[in-house]
Amino acid sequence: QKQVLLFQEGDASMKTLLGGKGANLAEMTRAGLPVPPGFTITTEACLTFFKVGNKISDELLDQISAALKELEKQKGQLFGEATNPLLVSVRSGSVSSMPGMMDTILNLGLNDLTVQGLAALTSNETFAYDCYRRLMQMFGNVVLGIESYHFEQLLHRLKEEEGAEHDQDMSAVGWKLLVEDYKKCIVAKTGRAFPQDVYEQLRMAIEAVFKSWNNPRAQIYRKINRIPDDQGTAVNIQSMVFGNKGGNCGTGVVFTRNPSTGENTFFGEYLINAQGEDVVAGIRTPLAIAALKEEMPEIYEQLFAASKQLEKHYKDMQDIEFTVENNKLYLLQTRNGKRNAQAALKIAVDLVHEGLLSKQEAIGRIEVSHLDQLLHRGIDEEAIKDVLAKGLPASPGAAVGQLVFDADTAAEWNRAGKTVILARNETTPEDIHGVIASEGILTSRGGMTSHAAVVARGMGKPCVCGCEEVRIMLDDKQMTAGGRIMEEGDWITLDGATGRVILGAMPLREAKMTDELLIILNWADEIRTLKVYANADNPEDAKIARLLGAQGIGLCRTEHMFFSPTRLPVVQQMILADTKEKRMQALAQLLPMQQSDFEGMFEEMNGLPVTIRLLDPPLHEFLPNLEDLQKRHIQLTYELDGTDSEREETADLLRKVQALHETNPMLGQRGCRLGIVFPEIYDMQIEAIFRAASKCMNKGIRVIPEIMIPLVGHVNELKVLRELVDFVAEQVLGNDKFRECPYKVGTMIEVPRAALTARQIVAYADFFSFGTNDLTQMTYGYSRDDAEGKFLTHYVDRKLLPHNPFQVLDTEGVGQLIEIAVNGGRSIKPSLKTGICGEHGGDKESIFFCHLTGLDYVSCSPFRIPLARIAAAQAFI
Ligand code: ADP
Ligand code: MG
Ligand code: MG
Numbered sequence: 001q002k003q004v005l006l007f008q009e010g011d012a013s014m015k016t017l018l019g020g021k022g023a024n025l026a027e028m029t030r031a032g033l034p035v036p037p038g039f040t041i042t043t044e045a046c047l048t049f050f051k052v053g054n055k056i057s058d059e060l061l062d063q064i065s066a067a068l069k070e071l072e073k074q075k076g077q078l079f080g081e082a083t084n085p086l087l088v089s090v091r092s093g094s095v096s097s098m099p100g101m102m103d104t105i106l107n108l109g110l111n112d113l114t115v116q117g118l119a120a121l122t123s124n125e126t127f128a129y130d131c132y133r134r135l136m137q138m139f140g141n142v143v144l145g146i147e148s149y150h151f152e153q154l155l156h157r158l159k160e161e162e163g164a165e166h167d168q169d170m171s172a173v174g175w176k177l178l179v180e181d182y183k184k185c186i187v188a189k190t191g192r193a194f195p196q197d198v199y200e201q202l203r204m205a206i207e208a209v210f211k212s213w214n215n216p217r218a219q220i221y222r223k224i225n226r227i228p229d230d231q232g233t234a235v236n237i238q239s240m241v242f243g244n245k246g247g248n249c250g251t252g253v254v255f256t257r258n259p260s261t262g263e264n265t266f267f268g269e270y271l272i273n274a275q276g277e278d279v280v281a282g283i284r285t286p287l288a289i290a291a292l293k294e295e296m297p298e299i300y301e302q303l304f305a306a307s308k309q310l311e312k313h314y315k316d317m318q319d320i321e322f323t324v325e326n327n328k329l330y331l332l333q334t335r336n337g338k339r340n341a342q343a344a345l346k347i348a349v350d351l352v353h354e355g356l357l358s359k360q361e362a363i364g365r366i367e368v369s370h371l372d373q374l375l376h377r378g379i380d381e382e383a384i385k386d387v388l389a390k391g392l393p394a395s396p397g398a399a400v401g402q403l404v405f406d407a408d409t410a411a412e413w414n415r416a417g418k419t420v421i422l423a424r425n426e427t428t429p430e431d432i433h434g435v436i437a438s439e440g441i442l443t444s445r446g447g448m449t450s451h452a453a454v455v456a457r458g459m460g461k462p463c464v465c466g467c468e469e470v471r472i473m474l475d476d477k478q479m480t481a482g483g484r485i486m487e488e489g490d491w492i493t494l495d496g497a498t499g500r501v502i503l504g505a506m507p508l509r510e511a512k513m514t515d516e517l518l519i520i521l522n523w524a525d526e527i528r529t530l531k532v533y534a535n536a537d538n539p540e541d542a543k544i545a546r547l548l549g550a551q552g553i554g555l556c557r558t559e560h561m562f563f564s565p566t567r568l569p570v571v572q573q574m575i576l577a578d579t580k581e582k583r584m585q586a587l588a589q590l591l592p593m594q595q596s597d598f599e600g601m602f603e604e605m606n607g608l609p610v611t612i613r614l615l616d617p618p619l620h621e622f623l624p625n626l627e628d629l630q631k632r633h634i635q636l637t638y639e640l641d642g643t644d645s646e647r648e649e650t651a652d653l654l655r656k657v658q659a660l661h662e663t664n665p666m667l668g669q670r671g672c673r674l675g676i677v678f679p680e681i682y683d684m685q686i687e688a689i690f691r692a693a694s695k696c697m698n699k700g701i702r703v704i705p706e707i708m709i710p711l712v713g714h715v716n717e718l719k720v721l722r723e724l725v726d727f728v729a730e731q732v733l734g735n736d737k738f739r740e741c742p743y744k745v746g747t748m749i750e751v752p753r754a755a756l757t758a759r760q761i762v763a764y765a766d767f768f769s770f771g772t773n774d775l776t777q778m779t780y781g782y783s784r785d786d787a788e789g790k791f792l793t794h795y796v797d798r799k800l801l802p803h804n805p806f807q808v809l810d811t812e813g814v815g816q817l818i819e820i821a822v823n824g825g826r827s828i829k830p831s832l833k834t835g836i837c838g839e840h841g842g843d844k845e846s847i848f849f850c851h852l853t854g855l856d857y858v859s860c861s862p863f864r865i866p867l868a869r870i871a872a873a874q875a876f877i
Pocket of ligand 3: 710771773
């Protein structure tokens with residue numbers, strides 16, 4: 001099996017085998033560009049190396065020798081030969097670009113003998129020994145694992161002794177001394193001498209590059225960027241060219257377009273008389289590429305022409321490494337350049353306008369996860385000095401405010417005109433007013449789908465959660481982070497995109513919809529078939545959603561309307577009522593409030609569907625905390641403070657709250673179970689919906705209510721409640737309007753049994769909406785509130801699970817239930833409308849799955865709509 005390919009034998013399509021660098025070196029060689037000859041050892045060879053216990057097989061060694069012979073022939077030089085030695089670089093090259101994550105060794109093939117040959121051949125001893133000391137340092141570091149600073153120290157000391165300010169001021173004598181110092185250092189640190197046998201150098205270097213695949217920084221980079229661990233790296237062996245031979249030599253990097261703005265201008269830096277990493281290492285300040293036009297006009301023109309050629313060829317902005325040796329240009333690498341979100345959009349749009357890309361191709365290129373950067377305010381990076389802690393990047397965007405540790409204070413301070421950040425161990429629905437009042441949320445516990453995270457994302461508020469380095473001491477109104485004590489009122493900044501908690505108030509940049517984003521979104525809309533709805537609970541969110549392109553509301557959670565400080569007491573009265581009359585009284589108060597909410601929603605969404613979910617959570621979520629009540633009760637009883645009537649009231653309240661208490665509320669009295677046991681609650685909500693509809697219809701607004709019954713598991717549940725909806729609708733609307741109002745009744749599919757019996761349930765449903773948060777919870781049997789903190793993170797770390805299933809839809813399990821329900825439902829009722837409204841509605845991979853499964857829409861939080869529109873188009877392509 002061929003595990004080594006010469007550059008001229010490969011091409012860009014062989015990226016999996018040759019790695020990105022190798023494939024592109026091959027492609028450039030084929031295109032006749034000036035690439036120093038060389039060969040690539042494949043990723044398969046790397047995987048074999050790991051499989052047999054980190055050993056290079058004899059067979060591979062033979063293939064390497066053969067390729068080396070070819071290279072010697074092409075260059076007219078011999079590896080390890082004293083008079084005209086072949087020198088090579090050994091370069092890593094993974095399949096997915098991982099810039100700077102793995103290691104490279106230059107000038108390999110030098111030893112005490114060949115260095116003299118190189119000096120004689122070039123009549124430049126300084127240059128030859130400069131190369132030799134560089135080899136020793138890189139080899140010592142990458143292969144032998146000696147920390148760089150040992151070498152840097154020796155270099156620094158010698159420069160002082162020699163009175164040399166810069167590296168290039170050093171003489172041959174100086175470099176020779178340094179080489180001796182380095183040799184001693186290597187022996188001292190490893191107990192072995194620097195290998196004089198060039199074949200041993202090569203073998204050791206290849207092994208080290210293979211192994212660098214598993215170095216910690218590469219592993220972390222892969223994890224963050226979701227790059228699989230089992231790809232392995234290729235190794236490129238390439239004949240050296242030298243940018244460090246003198247004044248007509250140099251090395252640099254260019255981008256064919258500006259990577260931070262996307263502008264179509266040549267962008268880059270270079271250094272005269274330098275090698276390899278000197279440009280990035282910041283040893284000397286590099287010059288802007290424009291200066292090359294003055295210094296080496298011909299080289300500049302060649303470089304410019306080659307860059308444009310490569311950009312056309314790859315149909316994308318290129319990041320190109322080049323070296324000039326004795327006034328001759330060589331290209332050492334090209335790849336699609338990394339860019340920020342705004343530049344990515346501009347480049348994609350420009351390439352379409354220049355005729356290089358189709359709209360489809362341009363859309364396909366957009367990295368949707370980067371859109372977050374654009375749609376939220378960002379921190380002015382240069383201002384950041386003190387990062388206190390790092391948590392999970394739960395909801396992107398930047399927030400600046402004064403620290404508060406409880407929801408009431410947040411709300412109070414907000415009313416007083418302050419901007420606040422709410423920091424809690426974790427948030428509960430009772431904190432909602434604090435969340436609303438805050439610029440951003442910080443929690444020390446809970447994962448990416450914890451309450452704080454979900455709510456914050458829904459509101460488009462920045463959130464950092466699960467920040468374990470932060471300790472909140474509620475009683476003292478203090479928190480510790482990064483070895484500092486922070487008091488209530490101290491200013492902090494949250495960066496929800498990276499999870500950073502930053503000391504002080506950082507300056508922010510405003511987010512905006514750029515022209516390019518609008519163009520891309522329009523193209524996406526032309527392409528996609530999947531509709532995009534929004535999860536929105538109030539008219540303001542509905543308005544934002546519509547501005548961002550929502551085609552309807554896919555989930556309006558009516559309980560969120562209950563949490564406002566003016567309503568919660570009435571809701572509590574309703575729940576705690578002893579008699580039906582008392583309950584009806586409370587409900588009568590709630591009715592106009594709900595009705596006005598719905599009117600606002602219908603007005604904003606004029607002509608578009610609004611899916612309203614009837615009350616879903618267990619009732620105790622609206623009630624005072626049981627433990628707090630118990631404490632207060634004990635206080636009142638034993639310490640005899642408070643009045644008799646207060647004592648009685650508390651006892652009464654405690655009894656009722658205890659009666660409602662459930663061991664396992666997520667599987668308890670909630671959703672349609674509530675509506676069936678207490679029909680008057682749903683009755684009120686339905687009445688409010690149709691009163692609002694009626695009023696809006698009178699104003700000429702087109703109203704399309706879609707009433708959604710949560711948590712149905714058996715067809716009879718839906719049957720009963722559908723009858724209730726139809727009955728109330730007719731009552732409220734009256735005959736004429738009843739006929740005119742195109743309302744729908746449907747159910748959330750979130751109990752596995754509902755998916756399995758979809759054929760029965762569909763008899764009473766006009767639509768199915770997959771509530772994938774609960775569906776995931778019940779399919780896996782993972783408690784969403786506990787799993788992440790306890791074992792899920794561990795599972796994902798150990799790769800037992802590919803992803804957190806609450807973030808990325810489990811297509812194999814949960815997805816299968818979705819398919820069963822969609823296919824079952826449609827087989828009976830072809831007109832059945834289907835959608836998804838869980839957190840997954842805003843996740844790219846999950847959106848792809850929804851498209852493939854034939855859903856009609858996805859519904860996500862307003863700020864994810866642009867992302868979903870583009871992802872839906874990508875799914876179609
Ligand atoms: P990275 O992947 O970290 O960019 P590279 O393999 O591209 O590492 O090597 C880093 C630098 O080393 C290159 O940018 C180039 O300047 C230099 N280099 C690598 N191979 C050669 C070579 N054959 N001749 C001259 N310089 C080289
Ligand atoms: Mg490189
Ligand atoms: Mg649910």
